[in-house]
Amino acid sequence: MAVIFSxxxxxxxxxxxxxxxxxxxxxxxTADLLLVWLAAWALSSKDRSGYILAGIASALVSYVTAIPWxxxxxxxxxxxxxxxxxxxxxxxxxxxxxLTIIMIASIYLYTFTFIGLRIKGIDYPLNVSLNxxxxxxxxxxxxxxxxxxxxxKDFSKWxxxxxxxx
Amino acid sequence: MKKIPTxxxxxxxxxxxxxxxxxxxxxxxxxxxxxxxxxxxxxxxSWFSTRVNAVVEFFTVPRDVLTLRxxxxxxxxxxxxxxxxxxxxxxxxxxxxxxxALLDFAREKPENTYVAASVIGKDPSPFLNxxxxxxxxxxxxxxxxxVVTEQGLVGSIDAxxxxxxxxxxxxxxxxxVNVKLKKAKTEAQVQGSITGDLSLEMxxxxxxxxxxxxxxxxxxxxxxxxxxxxxxxxxxQLKENALFQTASIQPSVDFQTLxxxxxxxxxxxxxxxxxxxxxxx
Numbered sequence: 001m002a003v004i005f006s007x008x009x010x011x012x013x014x015x016x017x018x019x020x021x022x023x024x025x026x027x028x029x030t031a032d033l034l035l036v037w038l039a040a041w042a043l044s045s046k047d048r049s050g051y052i053l054a055g056i057a058s059a060l061v062s063y064v065t066a067i068p069w070x071x072x073x074x075x076x077x078x079x080x081x082x083x084x085x086x087x088x089x090x091x092x093x094x095x096x097x098x099l100t101i102i103m104i105a106s107i108y109l110y111t112f113t114f115i116g117l118r119i120k121g122i123d124y125p126l127n128v129s130l131n132x133x134x135x136x137x138x139x140x141x142x143x144x145x146x147x148x149x150x151x152x153k154d155f156s157k158w159x160x161x162x163x164x165x166x
Numbered sequence: 167m168k169k170i171p172t173x174x175x176x177x178x179x180x181x182x183x184x185x186x187x188x189x190x191x192x193x194x195x196x197x198x199x200x201x202x203x204x205x206x207x208x209x210x211x212s213w214f215s216t217r218v219n220a221v222v223e224f225f226t227v228p229r230d231v232l233t234l235r236x237x238x239x240x241x242x243x244x245x246x247x248x249x250x251x252x253x254x255x256x257x258x259x260x261x262x263x264x265x266x267a268l269l270d271f272a273r274e275k276p277e278n279t280y281v282a283a284s285v286i287g288k289d290p291s292p293f294l295n296x297x298x299x300x301x302x303x304x305x306x307x308x309x310x311x312x313v314v315t316e317q318g319l320v321g322s323i324d325a326x327x328x329x330x331x332x333x334x335x336x337x338x339x340x341x342x343v344n345v346k347l348k349k350a351k352t353e354a355q356v357q358g359s360i361t362g363d364l365s366l367e368m369x370x371x372x373x374x375x376x377x378x379x380x381x382x383x384x385x386x387x388x389x390x391x392x393x394x395x396x397x398x399x400x401x402x403q404l405k406e407n408a409l410f411q412t413a414s415i416q417p418s419v420d421f422q423t424l425x426x427x428x429x430x431x432x433x434x435x436x437x438x439x440x441x442x443x444x445x446x447x
Contacts, residue, residue, distance in 0.1 A: 018287035018298065023422075028361055030292040064298065066324060066332060067291045113293055122340040124293065128360055133292045 001163055002049040006041065007056060013037055014060050029136025031144050034061060035109065038076055039101045039145070040152035042083030043094050046160060050080040071116045075109035098149045099142060106141045110134040264426045271316035272428060278391070280428040281305050283331070295338040295362055297321075297424060302329045310389070310435035313427050318395040318418035319343070319383060320427050322435070331429075336396065337362040337421055344386040345396060349379045356381060356396055356415055364415035366399060371411050375402045381415055388436025 013033045022030050034057045042050035054076040062069035082104060086097035114129050190196040265282065272280045281301055289296035301307050303326045313320040313333050321335040336343055341358040345366070354369040369375060379399040385392030397417040404411045 014290070015287075017290045022288040022290060022292075025292070028292055030290075032290070061290055064287070064332075065289050065291050066294050066296050066334070067289075110292075113291060117293060117339075124339055124360055129293070132361055137292050 002045060002047060002159065003052050003056070005159060006049070006053050009037070010034065010053065010057050010060060014057075014064065017061075018064060024140075026136035026140050028132040029134070029138075029140055031137065031140035032106070032109065033144070033148075035076065035079055035105060036102060036141055036145055036148045037152060039079045039083055039098060039105065040149040041156065042080045043087050043098055043101070043149070044153045044156035048084075050083065051077070054080045067113055068116050068120065071109070071112050075105060075112065078108055079105040094153075095146065095149060098145055102141050102145045103138060106138040107134070110137055261426070267316040268426060268428050271314070278430045279432040281307060281431050282426060282428055283307075284426050285424050286330070289332070293339075293360065295335040295341075295358060295421070296324065297333050297335060299331045299333060299427065299429070300329070301429065302327045302331050304328045306431050307331050307429055312390050312394070312430045312433055312435075314394060314430065315419055315424070315427050317420075318397065319390065320419055320421075320424065322389065323429065333427075335421055337364060337417070343390060343396065344384045345381050346384040347375060347379045347381060347399065350375045353384050353386065362421065364397060364417050366402075366413040366415055367410065369411040369413070371404055371408065373411070375399055375411060375413060377401065388438055390435075391430065391433050 017033045021033055024030065038050065038054055038057055041053060055073070058069070058072040058076040061072045065072070079101060082101045083097070086101055087094070110133065114124055114126075114134065117124055187196065268280075268282055272278070283299040283301040283305075285297050286300045287298040289298070299307075299313075307323060307326055309323050309326055311323045313322060319336055321333045321338070321341065323331050324334040325332040334341055335358065336356065337358040339358055339360045343356045344353065345356050346353045347366075347369075350369075350373050352370060352373045352375075355367045357365050357367050359365065366375075366381065377399055381396040381399065383390040383392055383394040383396065395418055397415045397419075400414040400416050402411060402413040
């Protein structure tokens, strides 16, 4: 049920990501709305729907982007794995867990993208990539993490309450 | 003599009075008297009517305010609707201007056939400078086709679906375009970067390149047709002991505000990769 409800949200997020979020830049970095949403959902949800959503989200993004598909697959699954782990270990401070997950997953995503593109033969300079893309993007993801977490937490509360009621 | 009854006298008197009054009324002598008698009555009625109207207004005005409020809200809604319509029309006007400019460009180069497309998105990854168009293989768009605007070269089609296409911009890090400089009459390469800046590479150090020199596609390599404008040379640099000169390029196209583009559909890119000799094993 959570998956069915979340697919339209992921689609909307992807549209926002490619139209609005990609134009809101910090230096050359942009936020990854799907990654942040997945982390927040995995921390708030009570089931294992996060894994299926990570698969769907990475398939959607891979369809649109020219980045090799395995980068988004691995990054989004890492988000869910981290969220499951942190929700068990740091269950008393979910916001701290959220920020930690976003930081680790963002660094992983952008570093792995950098490596993946270099393997593909595109020679990105490390210094410029780090200063202009990786660090600003991590900051932007951390910046939107708190409001997204609040929204997703409310949404999951409403969702599980209505699911239990029915 | 028979006595006439009193009742008859009464009737006669009444008939005489009525007849007299009628005669006076017909002759017009009575109107003055009637006027003088009625005037105070009219004054009183007018006074009473004014007061009654005032009282009626007192009770009916609040109802009018409600009506006015309703009318005001309806008019405000109408104003908001018209304002949004104006914005929509202004938007259409901007799009029309862009399309007219593209049409002018297409008319100037009638040897090419074009498909106009709108930019509907950007690649989600911050590492890549790619855009997404709303036309795909159903409209005759295929991989490798050059994409231009009236200002100059934008990039080339990188991937296609039935109804959309992804364009690799010339500002992308992996993009290399073979070019020629108009004044310097030499050939070089324009390379993109992660920051979206363009740089001129592989320029022979013995060639004098000047600021403001115009950069066009050369057609070498078969990826782009020749004579498409790219931009102007900004700051030539010749480092000591360097094999080649470099320069930064000011692109003619504003890639941040791209909204509509033209895809050159009659240009078939040539894949020269099999012709490039590989080192002997």
